Amino acid sequence: MKKLLYLCTIILVVACSSDDSVTPSNNDGTDLNVTGTVSEQTPTEAKETIYGKWNFISNSRLAASDCDFNSIEFTDDVYIMQVTVDGESQTLSGDYEINVSADGNVSSIDLKFESDNTVITIASLTEVVVTESATEIFATFLIEWSLPEGFVSCDNLLGEYSAEKDEPMDESVTTDPDSNHAKVVGNWTFSSMIENTYLDKTSDWLNEPCYEYSSDEDDEVLIDGCTTATSITLTISTYGTYALVWRGSNEGTYIETNVWNWTDETQTAFTVGSEEDTTLITIESLTDTEVVFSTFEQPDPINAPYETYYTVYTFLKN
Helix, strand or coil, X not given: CCCHHHHCECCCCCCCCHHHCCCCCHHHCCCCCCCEEHHHCCHHHHHHHHCEEEEECCCCCCCECCEXXXXXXXXXXXXXXXXXXXXXXXXXXXXXXXXXXXXXXXXXXXXXXXXXXXXXXXXXXXXXXXXXXXXXXEEEEEEEECCCCCCHHHCCCCEXXXXXXXXXXXXXXXXXXXXXXXXXXXXXXXXXXXXXXXXECHHHHHCHHHEEEECXXXXXXXXXXXXXXXXXXXXXXXXXXXXXXXXXXXXXXXXXXXXXXXXXXXXXXXXXXXXXXXXXXXXXXXXXXXXXXEEEECCCCCCCCCCCEEXXXXXXXX
């Protein structure tokens, strides 16, 4: 992980209107277990049907030998896809677009991705059917892939896939719409980053895609000729996923993603990352339109106890 060590030693993602978002709470009547045939549904119905995190089942047909599709998660307007390419975990994220046939029902779902500052379609999903057994919810669908450079071993795989739906976070089905959980879930745009109350690090964080690891320096170094990102977006999902996306750099779209969990029932702080490598994120303030996060880092408390970093991040709701 790079610099949400900056928002979390680190902390899907494109604009979505908060007015028509699907709030993942039973209290507002939202059903997280919608089933049906998407081609027989309107776009609004289809969004509820595909909403959630889907784990690809290992016996999916036509999987590439050097490419495994691990999961895909749909929020209101954003997807987050986890793939393993040649043994390396990678993430794709962007808008998804629902196409409609003449009868007003869904014909296909296109996954969009920004590559070289151009939005392209990397996959098209058709024949999406969601069913429920006594214990699980499953989806089957046909996918035609057209992935960008760097995913060549995954490209052009027209095939039928099966996926099993994850369980949402406990807070998603038990909290009320005015809770911090209901408010923080959604899509946000980065506004500012302030370190130790007075150092403006906003431009530094936008420069994140311009760093790469150098074995000679044993550290991250700037890439020659790299241009800074123009925006950072953050998606926090009700299925326990967060994703940060840097766009606009000539190095391409840069994505960081992992899991998040509340620290306790007060919902004033959460952790991000795996059990072996977690970072505490504190919510300083949270409204329907703005959230302010903070992190505290003490890299070497024994040898350099006075070297501390208190960093505040402000995001605006899309």
